Amino acid sequence: MASSFQTLPGFRDFYPEECAVRNHLFRLWRQAAAEFGFSEWDAPVLEPLELFTEKSGEEIRRQLFEFVDKGGRAVALRPEMTPSLARMVGAKAASLRRPIKWFSIGENYRYERMQKGRGRSFYQFNADILGEAGRAADAEIIALTARALELAGLKSQDVVVRLSDRTLWFEFLSSKVAPEAVGEVLAIIDKIEREPQEKILEKLSAHCADATALLADIRAFLQINSLEALEAFLNTLADKKESLSARLNDWRALLGRLNAMGYGDWVAVDFGIVRGLAYYTGFVFEVFERSGEGRALAGGGRYDNLVAKLGGADLPACGFGMGDITLRLSLEERGLLPQFLNAPDFYAVTSGDGATQEAALADASQLRRANLRVEYALKGAAFGKQLKAASQSGAPFALLYGESEIAQNAVRVKDLTTGKESLLPRDENLTAHLVAVRRVGLPKDPCHGHEH
RNA sequence: GUGGCUAUAGCUCAGUUGGUUAGAGCACCGGAUUGUGAUUCCGGGGGUCGCCGGUUCAAGUCCGGUUAGCCACCCCA
Numbered sequence A: 001m002a003s004s005f006q007t008l009p010g011f012r013d014f015y016p017e018e019c020a021v022r023n024h025l026f027r028l029w030r031q032a033a034a035e036f037g038f039s040e041w042d043a044p045v046l047e048p049l050e051l052f053t054e055k056s057g058e059e060i061r062r063q064l065f066e067f068v069d070k071g072g073r074a075v076a077l078r079p080e081m082t083p084s085l086a087r088m089v090g091a092k093a094a095s096l097r098r099p100i101k102w103f104s105i106g107e108n109y110r111y112e113r114m115q116k117g118r119g120r121s122f123y124q125f126n127a128d129i130l131g132e133a134g135r136a137a138d139a140e141i142i143a144l145t146a147r148a149l150e151l152a153g154l155k156s157q158d159v160v161v162r163l164s165d166r167t168l169w170f171e172f173l174s175s176k177v178a179p180e181a182v183g184e185v186l187a188i189i190d191k192i193e194r195e196p197q198e199k200i201l202e203k204l205s206a207h208c209a210d211a212t213a214l215l216a217d218i219r220a221f222l223q224i225n226s227l228e229a230l231e232a233f234l235n236t237l238a239d240k241k242e243s244l245s246a247r248l249n250d251w252r253a254l255l256g257r258l259n260a261m262g263y264g265d266w267v268a269v270d271f272g273i274v275r276g277l278a279y280y281t282g283f284v285f286e287v288f289e290r291s292g293e294g295r296a297l298a299g300g301g302r303y304d305n306l307v308a309k310l311g312g313a314d315l316p317a318c319g320f321g322m323g324d325i326t327l328r329l330s331l332e333e334r335g336l337l338p339q340f341l342n343a344p345d346f347y348a349v350t351s352g353d354g355a356t357q358e359a360a361l362a363d364a365s366q367l368r369r370a371n372l373r374v375e376y377a378l379k380g381a382a383f384g385k386q387l388k389a390a391s392q393s394g395a396p397f398a399l400l401y402g403e404s405e406i407a408q409n410a411v412r413v414k415d416l417t418t419g420k421e422s423l424l425p426r427d428e429n430l431t432a433h434l435v436a437v438r439r440v441g442l443p444k445d446p447c448h449g450h451e452h
Numbered sequence B: 001g002u003g004g005c006u007a008u009a010g011c012u013c014a015g016u017u018g019g020u021u022a023g024a025g026c027a028c029c030g031g032a033u034u035g036u037g038a039u040u041c042c043g044g045g046g047g048u049c050g051c052c053g054g055u056u057c058a059a060g061u062c063c064g065g066u067u068a069g070c071c072a073c074c075c076c077a
Helices: A016-035 A049-055 A058-062 A082-095 A135-151 A166-174 A179-190 A197-204 A211-223 A227-235 A241-260 A324-333 A355-369 A383-393 A403-407 A430-440
Strands: A046-048 A066-068 A074-077 A100-109 A121-130 A159-165 A267-269 A283-289 A298-302 A317-323 A346-350 A374-376 A397-401 A410-415 A421-425
Touching: A016 A100, A016 A121, A016 A135, A016 A324, A046 A049, A049 A058, A049 A074, A049 A082, A082 A100, A082 A121, A121 A135, A121 A324, A135 A159, A135 A241, A135 A283, A135 A298, A135 A317, A159 A166, A166 A179, A166 A211, A166 A241, A166 A283, A179 A197, A197 A211, A211 A227, A227 A241, A227 A267, A283 A317, A317 A324, A346 A355, A346 A383, A355 A374, A355 A397, A355 A403, A355 A430, A383 A397, A397 A403, A397 A430, A403 A410, A410 A430, A421 A430
Parallel strands: A159 A267, A346 A374, A346 A397
Antiparallel strands: A046 A074, A066 A074, A100 A121, A121 A317, A159 A283, A283 A298, A298 A317, A397 A410, A410 A421
């Protein structure tokens, strides 16, 4: 029956299964961030409207969920975390130990047209390094992005970090068009594969004398797909040699670090990544499926001017964002989502409701105190029914309590995957034994119970 | 914000040229079966066919509107 109360367009209910998936992703993200030594932070979901209208990009401003609250304040749901981050860091910049390595997992809101992999509310994993301008910070951010995907089960064969460089684009173009036109030219380049050549030429001719020559240069630049090709290309350029070769060293350093960390084959040089990322200043990247399907799984880069613009301290920064919706889709398609995220470790099955039930409850409680997840049927049911419920719960093991076991003061442990059973004495070591069983499986040489 | 496509049970879908009480599989619940499950058999609940209006003796079916979803643009998570 269709309820008259549906979720708003682009918003999601999280039934237990979806919630389990969400928490699974959050766990992966938190683990990756912890491995790299990042600290978690958070901020209000509702912020003053100006926080976003002042400095966020035009596109983001268009998509704001904004309204006036009962106190007459103009407010907005956060469309991204970075302005809040800049405020918080700016307020305490003087006292924060550098580098500042912070991450957050938060729900963001953007009023946009829905599509596969895109909703109006989504969770985003953000990690940023502030106060460190060197290449090592960029490498760390890219490595963390890759690590988060790796933890989720993705491999370098599945996804690619397309790495580009707005600094280099700027250097390259500034000798050909006016500096203030570079941004617009980059926007034109972004469409180079999608629009007819005449139209591209027409647009380019607004910014330079010889659009045909410029387009040829741009195409050659876009062809670059490796460090070697980049070196070769830069050597063919006569002008601006010093600044370009300095930048080339940055590239060598960045890719060298990523190689050393074992993420070299996750990264591809790709100058087609240029735009939309208006506030980025240096290396930029987006992560895509190798298949070319789907939307960006993550994106980020260096934004050295943004924190100062948002009213805080003048801090160099780089970071990335990774959304839950696209990541989930990607993992789902590859079967990389664990099947029983809410499964208990043990499911207790009892026959009768006297001593067997008391034994089951006592043991279950002990196991729970040892931080294992234990379930059992809340109402009496046939032994077979309970076993079926155990199987459906996803528990790897069932604990069988029947008269014969209780008579021996023992419990029968059944591996629900293999069907093997083992009888364990209900002594003071039972909990420890079962903890071990949960980790490594049944003890060798189990007695086969029950054969018909 | 622009354009195109779609809407039947919780899910995937069938439903003939408009014609009695709208079906199937999966899922869920109960039973056969109070000591052995993911593969049996039987039964059950669940739909005013997205919503509003129109045409017609008659609309799930045709028409208009609307809402929601999907796809492309846009943009990125």
